[in-house]
Amino acid sequence: MHHLPLKLAALLASAAAVSCQNYAQLAKQLSNTAQIYQPGTAAFNAAVLRWSNYSTPVANVVVVPGTENDVVQTVKFANQHSLPFLATNGVHGSITTLGKMTRGIEIHMSQLNSxxxxxxxxxxxxxxxxxxxxxxxxxxxxxxxxxxxxxxxxxxxxxxxxxxxxxxxxxxxxxxxxxxxxxxxxxxxxxxxxxxxxxxxxxxxxxxxxxxxxxxxxxxxxxxQHPNYAMETLIFSGSKVEAVYALANQQWLTNGATMPVDLINWSYWYFDPTTDAEKPVIAMYLIQEGVNKVDAAHTNPFLKLGPISTESVSGTYRDLAAWTGISLSDTPCQKTGNANPRFPIYLKSYNPIAQGLVYELFREATTAANSPFGHALFMFEGYSQQGVKAIGQDATAFAYREDNLLVAPLLTYAPNGPATDAIASALGNTIRQILFQGSGETSLNTYVNYAYGDETPAAWYGSDQWRQNxxxxxxxxxxxxxxxxxxxxxxx
Ligand SMILES: Cc1cc2nc3c(=O)[nH]c(=O)nc-3n(C[C@H](O)[C@H](O)[C@H](O)COP(=O)(O)OP(=O)(O)OC[C@H]3O[C@@H](n4cnc5c(N)ncnc54)[C@H](O)[C@@H]3O)c2cc1C
CATH class of the missing domain: 3.30.465.10 (Uridine Diphospho-n-acetylenolpyruvylglucosamine Reductase; domain 3)
Structure with missing residues (x-):
């Protein structure tokens, strides 16, 4: 049996005792609705469980403030004891920099929910x-x-x-x-x-x-003003990748064309062997506000490309999350234990050739025997932009109002040690680099909230020097x- 040297064991025991006493002192300063969860309890374990199980923050204690003043007291307490702290809420943050928190207090915001x-x-x-x-x-x-x-x-x-x-x-x-x-x-x-x-x-x-x-x-x-929405889903074979994105460009993104204010186009790539046993499909979503069926002017050009299948749905604004697979009961809302890194890039339009190249990498990653990335998802988000562009480019710290598309592979995989992590990082960065080169841009623009974590502050917050300053x-x-x-x- 392995014994700790007596002196070290005594020291550790006393450190733990001091810290428990300290948290009891903190508890006295908090409202009676605040909670403090200690490690080893079910409440603690539930609070620290995250959506992405890779490079996660580590806390020694979770404080759940019941009031605004509880947050003040907790931060002051952390400062008095030189403890790091981090606010959490939906626990969907997945950037690897979170892993730099190796101890301290998680301030779980869930009770401040009015x-x-x-x-x-x-x-x-x-x-x-x-x-x-x-x-x-x-x-x-x-x-x-x-x-x-x-x-x-x-x-x-x-x-x-x-x-x-x-x-x-x-x-x-x-x-x-x-x-x-x-x-x-x-x-x-x-x-x-x-x-x-x-x-x-x-x-x-x-x-x-x-x-x-x-x-x-x-x-x-x-x-x-527009409670009702309709969505058309068109599933394309991956062999149409260049044609599909050339058409998206032509419809909404190039030669002065813009996405109409009442239209949103998302697409996903994923491997669904029941539809195509060999390669990932392209699911195009045309989402239109204020109608019960998406206008033929939007769907017809895509129908002419010959989708494998199409489906129309109609309902209200509140159905959109379920239609696009991100409602509370869908997989992206579950804590599966998987690592969920994304490698985002903002684009102004698609480069169909680059789309073809990254499709090939994605196909290999999702279909190769024993690949850890069989359930990966490639996301292309094309929102209408009028409200975003109506606000000055310099008006806020968000730097990317001029871009039109938020693109990101989500390389979901079961954690299996640093070798698999490194493969995910290399693959994600290769895919992103191809899209970047294809964009002709001079700086990598990424969405900080989808970021992998190895990007630079210039990529998260804009490369203009004045922004950094x-x-x-x-x-x-x-x-x-x-x-x-x-x-x-x-x-x-
Ligand atoms: C399935 C999925 C769908 C997504 N959809 C969208 C989307 O539609 N639009 C979009 O813009 N982004 C989207 N994101 C990205 C999302 O913006 C980030 O994942 C974000 O970090 C989630 O916040 P959270 O509260 O859920 O996560 P948390 O991990 O709890 O919080 C993330 C970080 O936010 C900070 N934070 C949270 N609450 C507070 C607070 N009250 N005060 C100060 N700091 C705080 C902390 O730094 C924390 O580390 C999505 C992510 C996923 C996984």
Whole structure:
């Protein structure tokens, strides 16, 4: 049997005892609805379980604040004891930089989940722990809506802090474009309100993870004007990859064409042997607002390419997540234990030749015998952009309003040691590099909220030097010790 040297064992025991006493002291400073979960408990295990099981943050304790002041007290406590801390909510963050947290306090925001609609109906004040679907449903019940992430199981804040893409962005802009004011606990434990008069307002809308913990946000909301939606799904053989994306370009992306404000085009690639036993299929989704059937003007050109199958559905805004496979009951909302790295790139249009090249790599990865990536998914998100482009390119820390497509392979795999991790990283980066070269762009533009983690701050926050300078200066002012540096840090 292996024995610890007596002195070391005594030291460890005393460290544990001190820390337990300390947490008891913290508990006294918190409201009576706050919770502290210690390791080894079911509540702790449930709170630290994440969507992507790769390079995950490690906490010694989970604090679940019951009030805004509980967040303040927890950050002050962490500072007194030199403990790192991280806010979590939907636990869908998957960037590898999160793995740099190796100890400390996870501040789980789930109890700060209130949603209050202002009397004049123009804004709602939303707790920092509200989830996307809860907000959509609560607003829908009173005839309102706002821009949220599309997936039902992500937090409302998480996407917005990095910009935030959603079904309604063509109408109203990004999730973060709706912010009117935010209550933020800074690294030193002070609580401030950030609004259009604060220098931090610009940064919270795109680089917000770097600056504080949002206890609540007041966002613009809107009357529901187009409750009904229709979607056409066209499944194509992978052999049509170049033709399909050349047509998407022609319809919406090149020679002055733009995506109509009422239309969204997503597509997925995945291997479904029941449809094609040899190679991944292309599922094209044409989603149209305010109709019960997608206009023939949008579907006919694609039908002429000869899809394997087509399907029409109609319903309301609230059906969109289920139609696109991202509702609460779908696989992307489950914690499967898989590693889920993505390798995102923003594009202005498709390069059909590059699409063909990356399709080939994806085909190999998803169909080769014993490949760990058989369930990988390649995602192409083409939202309408009018609301996003109506706001100045420099208006917020989100740097990529001029791009039109969010593209990312999601190389989901069962964790199997560093060799498989390295293969995933090499494959994802190769795919992304081909798309980058095919784009003719001079800088790699990535969505910070899909980022793998090996990109640079310039790729997450924009390569313009003034953006880097502005963010660095704000970081120096508001978080000089870099305590908010686990999620895509401005400075590494
Ligand atoms: C299936 C799926 C679908 C997605 N769909 C979309 C989409 O439609 N649109 C989109 O834009 N993005 C989308 N994303 C990406 C999403 O924006 C990020 O994964 C985001 O980090 C999720 O936030 P979370 O609260 O769920 O995760 P968490 O891991 O809990 O949070 C991520 C990070 O956000 C920060 N954070 C969270 N809450 C707070 C808070 N209250 N105050 C301060 N910091 C906070 C912390 O730094 C934390 O590490 C999707 C991701 C997945 C996996």
């Amino acid at each position: 949603i209050v609609v202002a009397q004049d109906g123009s804004t709602a004040t939303i707790g920092g722990g509200v989830m996307s679907k809860n907000l959509t449903d609560a607003l829908w019940a009173v005839g309102k809506q706002t821009v949220t992430g599309t997936c039902e199981c992500v937090g409302y804040m998480g996407p917005g802090l990095g910009g935030g893409h959603g079904w309604l962005q063509g109408r109203h802009g990004l999730v973060s474009d709706q912010y009117v004011s935010l209550n933020v606990v800074l690294a030193n434990g002070s609580l401030i309100t950030v609004n259009e008069h604060s220098e931090l307002f610009w940064a919270m809308k795109g680089a917000g993870h770097n600056f504080g913990i949002v206890t609540s946000v007041t966002s613009q909301i809107y009357d529901i 502005r963010l660095s200066a704000l970081k120096e002012d508001f978080d000089p010790a870099g305590q908010f540096s686990f999620y895509a840090p401005i400075r590494s």
